[in-house]
Amino acid sequence: MEELSGGRASSIYREGEVVYRPLQPWSPTIHQILQHLEQSGVNEIPRFIGVSKNREALSFVEGDTYNYPLVxxxxxxxxxxxxxxxxxxxxxxxxxxxxxxxxxxxxxxxxxxxxxxxxxxxxxxxxxxxxxxxxxxxxxxxxxxxxxxxxxxxxxxxxxxxxxxxxxxxxxxxxxxxxxxxxxxxxxxxxxxxxxxxxxxxxxxxxxxxxxxxxxxxxxxxxxxxxxxxxxxxxxxxxxxxxxxxxxxxxxxxxxxxxx
Missing domain, CATH: 1.10.510.10 (Transferase(Phosphotransferase) domain 1)
Structure with missing residues (x-):
C-alpha cells in the first residue's frame, strides 16, 4: 500500500484505485452524503465502497493535486x-x-x-x-x-x-x-x-x-x-x-x- 500525504488523521493509504481511511464518528453521515451525490450524478467525488474493520474504503479521485504555495x-x-x-x-x-x-x-x-x-x-x-x-x-x-x-x-x-x-x-x-x-x-x-x-x-x-x-x-x-x-x-x-x-x-x- 502507498501512504498518502495530507489528511487530518494519519494512516491514509492507497491500494490501486481504492483509498483506505480511518473511520470517524461522523463517517456514516459522510458515506450517506457521498452515496447521495453519486446517485445525483456528481461524478467528481470519491465513491463510497464499503467498511472493513476500522477503515472506510473510497474510490481514488484521479488528477493532479496541489498545495500552498499555489503555483x-x-x-x-x-x-x-x-x-x-x-x-x-x-x-x-x-x-x-x-x-x-x-x-x-x-x-x-x-x-x-x-x-x-x-x-x-x-x-x-x-x-x-x-x-x-x-x-x-x-x-x-x-x-x-x-x-x-x-x-x-x-x-x-x-x-x-x-x-x-x-x-x-x-x-x-x-x-x-x-x-x-x-x-x-x-x-x-x-x-x-x-x-x-x-x-x-x-x-x-x-x-x-x-x-x-x-x-x-x-x-x-x-x-x-x-x-x-x-x-x-x-x-x-x-x-x-x-x-x-x-x-x-x-x-x-x-x-x-x-x-x-
Missing part, C-alpha cells in the same frame, strides 16, 4: 472557473438530501449552522481538489461536510482560492489580484448580490469558528490540533481575520455590477 495549473483562470462551478454543482445536489435527513440525528465533524440551505463541503480548497490540465475534475476529503447556508461554504472557499491569506507560504499576489480571483470564483459559482455583500463578513465568521474549533479540540486532547496551534496555524488564521477586516471595504467591489 502552476491551480492558479489558472480555468481552475478557478471549474472550481466555482463544481462547488455549485455539489451544493445544488445536496438540497434534496436535506429534505430526507434529520440534521440533529446525524453526527458531524463541524457544527451545523442555520439556516440549512445545503450541505457544505466544509473544506473546498486548492489542496482538496484534483485537476486534469487546468480544470478541476474532482474533490475529496468530505469529513468536514455539514449543513449550513451556501455563503458559509462559498466564503471559506473564496478565502482559500483568492487567497486572502497573509502567511508568506500561503499568500499570492496583491489585494487587487486576490479580489479579481475571488470575483472569478463568485461569478462561476453564480453568487447572488446578497451573498457577495456578505462575503467578507462571513469569511471572518467562518475563520472565527475555525479558530474556536481548533482551540476546543486542542483543549480536549487532540494532539494534531495542539501541534497545529504550536506551529502557528491558529495565529495565521487570526492574522487573516485582521487582513480581511482591514480590507473589507475594498472587497465590496465583488458585488455584481448594476446594469444601466
Amino acid at each position: 502552476g495549473a491551480i492558479v489558472s483562470h480555468e481552475a478557478l472557473v471549474s472550481a466555482g462551478k463544481l462547488l455549485r454543482k455539489i451544493h445544488d445536489s445536496t438540497v434534496s438530501l436535506l429534505n430526507e435527513i434529520d440534521v440533529n440525528n446525524q453526527q458531524w465533524m463541524l457544527e451545523p449552522r442555520e439556516p440549512f440551505e445545503v450541505i457544505c463541503h466544509g473544506d473546498f480548497t486548492p489542496y482538496n481538489v484534483a485537476l486534469s490540465d487546468n480544470t478541476v475534475v474532482g474533490v475529496f476529503d468530505f469529513d468536514t461536510a455539514h449543513p449550513a447556508p451556501r455563503v458559509w461554504d462559498l466564503a471559506y472557499s473564496v478565502y482559500c482560492w483568492a487567497p486572502f491569506k497573509t502567511d508568506s507560504n500561503d499568500k499570492l499576489g496583491t489585494l487587487s489580484e486576490q479580489i479579481s480571483r475571488a470575483r472569478v470564483f463568485c461569478d462561476s459559482y453564480g453568487a447572488t448580490q446578497c451573498q457577495r455583500e456578505q462575503l467578507a463578513e462571513v469569511m471572518i465568521q467562518r475563520l472565527g469558528a475555525l479558530v474556536s474549533f481548533m482551540r476546543r479540540e486542542a483543549e480536549e486532547g487532540n494532539v494534531t490540533f495542539a501541534e497545529n496551534i504550536e506551529q502557528g496555524h491558529l495565529q495565521a488564521y487570526l492574522n487573516d481575520i485582521e487582513y480581511i477586516h482591514e480590507n473589507s471595504k475594498q472587497m465590496q467591489c465583488l458585488r455584481l455590477k448594476q446594469s444601466i
Whole structure:
C-alpha cells in the first residue's frame, strides 16, 4: 500500500484505485452524503465502497493535486472557473438530501449552522481538489461536510482560492489580484448580490469558528490540533481575520455590477 500525504488523521493509504481511511464518528453521515451525490450524478467525488474493520474504503479521485504555495495549473483562470462551478454543482445536489435527513440525528465533524440551505463541503480548497490540465475534475476529503447556508461554504472557499491569506507560504499576489480571483470564483459559482455583500463578513465568521474549533479540540486532547496551534496555524488564521477586516471595504467591489 502507498501512504498518502495530507489528511487530518494519519494512516491514509492507497491500494490501486481504492483509498483506505480511518473511520470517524461522523463517517456514516459522510458515506450517506457521498452515496447521495453519486446517485445525483456528481461524478467528481470519491465513491463510497464499503467498511472493513476500522477503515472506510473510497474510490481514488484521479488528477493532479496541489498545495500552498499555489503555483502552476491551480492558479489558472480555468481552475478557478471549474472550481466555482463544481462547488455549485455539489451544493445544488445536496438540497434534496436535506429534505430526507434529520440534521440533529446525524453526527458531524463541524457544527451545523442555520439556516440549512445545503450541505457544505466544509473544506473546498486548492489542496482538496484534483485537476486534469487546468480544470478541476474532482474533490475529496468530505469529513468536514455539514449543513449550513451556501455563503458559509462559498466564503471559506473564496478565502482559500483568492487567497486572502497573509502567511508568506500561503499568500499570492496583491489585494487587487486576490479580489479579481475571488470575483472569478463568485461569478462561476453564480453568487447572488446578497451573498457577495456578505462575503467578507462571513469569511471572518467562518475563520472565527475555525479558530474556536481548533482551540476546543486542542483543549480536549487532540494532539494534531495542539501541534497545529504550536506551529502557528491558529495565529495565521487570526492574522487573516485582521487582513480581511482591514480590507473589507475594498472587497465590496465583488458585488455584481448594476446594469444601466
